Amino acid sequence: MANCNNPNKSIGCTVTQCEYHCNGQNYCTLEKITVGTHEANPTVIECTDCESFKAKQG
Ligand code: SF4
Known part of the structure; x- marks a missing residue:
């Protein structure tokens, strides 16, 4: 992948x-x-997610 610009x-x-x-x-x-x-009741960082995440292809 090219450098991100x-x-x-x-x-x-x-x-x-x-x-x-x-x-x-x-x-x-x-x-x-x-x-x-x-x-159901988040209490620590680990309970949160980036819901926009998409696994890299290949
Ligand atoms: S790179 Fe992926 S995991 Fe990181 S903030 Fe953006 S969508 Fe979320």
Whole structure:
């Protein structure tokens, strides 16, 4: 993948396995993301998820 030239500096992200991660930089490339939870009553960081995540192809 080519170096990322469109980081969204309002959305820091370290999930390099995501299709939308900014290659070489710790940012997302999407204009907006949705954060949600898989818990009924979230209490710690681990309860939250980036619901815009998409696994990188290949
Ligand atoms: S969609 Fe979510 S997980 Fe993927 S790069 Fe953006 S912030 Fe990170």
